[in-house]
Amino acid sequence: MPFIPHTPADERSMLDAIGVTDISSLFDEIPKDLRAAPLTGIPIAMTEMAVGRLMSDRATRDGRPLNFIGAGAYEHHIPAAVWSIVTRGEIYSAYTPYQAEASQGTLQTIFEYQSMIASLTAMDVSNASLYDGASALAEACLMAVRIQKKTSGAQILMPRAVSPVYRRCAESICGLQGLVFNSIEYDRLGGTTSLVSLSDSTGNDVTAIVIQQPNFFGMLEDVDALTDWAHAKGALVIAVVNPMTLAVLRPPGEWGAKGADIVVGEGQPLGVPLSGGGPYFGFMTTRIEHVRQMPGRIVGRTVDLDGRTGYTLTLQAREQHIRRSKATSNICTNQGLLMSAATIYMAIMGAQGLEEVATASVHNTELLVSAIAALPKVRTAFIGPRFHEAVLQLDVPVAAALEGLARRGIAGGYDLSRDYPELGSALLVCATETKTAADIDRYLEALDTVMTNVDSVGEC
Amino acid sequence: MSSHVPDDLLYTASHEWVRRNSDGSCTVGITDHAQHALGDIVYVDPPAAGREVSAGDACAVVESVKAASDVYSPVAGTIIAGNTDLASASEKLSADPYGEGWLFRLQPSDVAALSGLLTPAAYRDSLAACGD
Numbered sequence: 154m155p156f157i158p159h160t161p162a163d164e165r166s167m168l169d170a171i172g173v174t175d176i177s178s179l180f181d182e183i184p185k186d187l188r189a190a191p192l193t194g195i196p197i198a199m200t201e202m203a204v205g206r207l208m209s210d211r212a213t214r215d216g217r218p219l220n221f222i223g224a225g226a227y228e229h230h231i232p233a234a235v236w237s238i239v240t241r242g243e244i245y246s247a248y249t250p251y252q253a254e255a256s257q258g259t260l261q262t263i264f265e266y267q268s269m270i271a272s273l274t275a276m277d278v279s280n281a282s283l284y285d286g287a288s289a290l291a292e293a294c295l296m297a298v299r300i301q302k303k304t305s306g307a308q309i310l311m312p313r314a315v316s317p318v319y320r321r322c323a324e325s326i327c328g329l330q331g332l333v334f335n336s337i338e339y340d341r342l343g344g345t346t347s348l349v350s351l352s353d354s355t356g357n358d359v360t361a362i363v364i365q366q367p368n369f370f371g372m373l374e375d376v377d378a379l380t381d382w383a384h385a386k387g388a389l390v391i392a393v394v395n396p397m398t399l400a401v402l403r404p405p406g407e408w409g410a411k412g413a414d415i416v417v418g419e420g421q422p423l424g425v426p427l428s429g430g431g432p433y434f435g436f437m438t439t440r441i442e443h444v445r446q447m448p449g450r451i452v453g454r455t456v457d458l459d460g461r462t463g464y465t466l467t468l469q470a471r472e473q474h475i476r477r478s479k480a481t482s483n484i485c486t487n488q489g490l491l492m493s494a495a496t497i498y499m500a501i502m503g504a505q506g507l508e509e510v511a512t513a514s515v516h517n518t519e520l521l522v523s524a525i526a527a528l529p530k531v532r533t534a535f536i537g538p539r540f541h542e543a544v545l546q547l548d549v550p551v552a553a554a555l556e557g558l559a560r561r562g563i564a565g566g567y568d569l570s571r572d573y574p575e576l577g578s579a580l581l582v583c584a585t586e587t588k589t590a591a592d593i594d595r596y597l598e599a600l601d602t603v604m605t606n607v608d609s610v611g612e613c
Numbered sequence: 614m615s616s617h618v619p620d621d622l623l624y625t626a627s628h629e630w631v632r633r634n635s636d637g638s639c640t641v642g643i644t645d646h647a648q649h650a651l652g653d654i655v656y657v658d659p660p661a662a663g664r665e666v667s668a669g670d671a672c673a674v675v676e677s678v679k680a681a682s683d684v685y686s687p688v689a690g691t692i693i694a695g696n697t698d699l700a701s702a703s704e705k706l707s708a709d710p711y712g713e714g715w716l717f718r719l720q721p722s723d724v725a726a727l728s729g730l731l732t733p734a735a736y737r738d739s740l741a742a743c744g745d
Binding site for chain 1: 655656658660661664671676677680681683
């Protein structure tokens with residue numbers, strides 16, 4: 154079935170109209186060695202039936218493990234209404250609106266989304282969403298440099314308690330643009346970024362500090378002290394937050410005396426399924442005085458000549474179709490589909506619903522952590538307030554324990570030993586509202602058994 | 614339409630004007646022609662005081678409903694002040710481009726460099742050449 158509507162005759166008449174012999178000559182100005190066709194390494198076409206079979210076979214191989222992994226992507230219950238509504242023809246759109254003002258419904262959805270995210274984070278303005286949380290952090294770092302008008306040697310303080318994936322992503326995207334990322338240690342007892350390590354390791358010229366709350370270990374940072382410390386140094390505060398937690402935690406706009414300057418995060422917990430890692434969406438909010446340095450699209454609400462409400466893309470002079478190489482970002486798009494799902498999820502859940510999800514997740518993780526204390530070969534790594542994740546230290550290699558749990562149908566957590574070797578055999582676990590007391594018991598029993606087996610016979 | 618080109622200023626081909634102040638500093642803005650070409654000005658981002666600039670460095674941004682344009686430093690020097698009043702009153706730039714609409718003051722590192730700028734007559738000629 155052809156998906157391209159033009160017939161060979163259509164193509165011929167178009168080519169004749171512009172006086173070109175064939176389509177390939179339209180690309181003459183591209184040197185031959187830079188052209189990709191023919192594509193090698195692409196397997197031969199499969200039928201829809203065969204692809205369906207292949208994908209369902211692979212999905213079956215995953216099993217449906219009882220999931221205790223968080224580490225940046227969280228399993229939450231998604232009310233059935235969310236995706237029934239998102240996939241309606243009127244809303245279903247993967248991408249940013251082109252002919253934007255002709256798509257008033259799409260623009261209104263984005264406007265509602267922006268209003269909700271701005272409200273959750275207690276900031277003035279939100280953009281229409283970005284690719285994901287990690288690239289949103291990279292964009293926030295670049296934005297901080299523009300706000301501070303740094304032309305060279307911009308220094309970003311990046312605590313090690315920030316997600317290692319986010320750190321690597323930000324460093325990949327920004328590293329070649331002259332930004333210097335200064336790694337900040339965490340306190341080994343509390344698992345949080347301490348002011349002492351900050352003061353030790355920085356000079357006076359700091360462009361911005363990144364603060365993740367809760368941090369990658371699930372621990373709660375002293376965000377007020379960190380924010381005030383940064384502002385006293387003339388540095389901006391980039392908050393990385395899980396939007397779900399903001400139903401109960403104080404929002405970044407209220408951190409310290411002045412609040413965070415830029416807020417970013419991963420929107421996945423708001424109605425987006427885990428889906429093996431994506432697609433997700435990133436969000437970004439800021440204070441109104443920095444809006445012209447914000448990347449991404451922004452929808453505004455206005456009135457037409459007859460006084461009727463209308464929605465429009467606004468502040469477009471920041472964007473690449475106008476500002477070219479000096480645009481605030483190459484990202485003049487948004488994640489339309491995922492953002493729509495989040496908007497509908499938030500609308501269905503309401504403030505109370507989000508709070509219930511957050512509270513239940515905290516409660517379940519506490520159940521898990523308190524029961525861990527009864528196991529002989531497992532300890533929690535850090536002492537202090539946490540949200541819905543915890544670091545466990547095991548007396549056996551974490552990879553072996555995870556393998557044993559997997560064999561028992563349990564995705565047992567995220568192995569921290571690669572990114573945090575100093576923590577030894579360490580595991581990051583998460584129990585959201587989706588876990589029952591029986592699920593948690595099953596996890597603990599399996600972990601106990603696996604630990605004993607690994608310890609005694611060296612296998613699980 | 615012919616734009617206003619005061620006789621007591623110097624100019625650049627990129628439509629900045631330069632006023633030589635009695636203390637040796639210079640005040641810089643964009644010309645009447647430039648503000649007309651841009652249309653309604655909605656936002657101005659002036660440079661921060663203390664910044665060292667070379668001739669031709671982009672150091673301010675003027676955003677209109679049509680475009681966002683850089684304003685370039687006419688000579689090398691140090692920014693003494695940016696006109697921060699414009700952030701909340703960008704319409705002053707359209708209404709009074711040579712007065713309240715000034716963008717920044719700078720201390721040239723070499724006053725002789727000012728002799729390389731356009732005279733009012735030369736700037737008028739360049740506008741005439743492009744049809745103004």
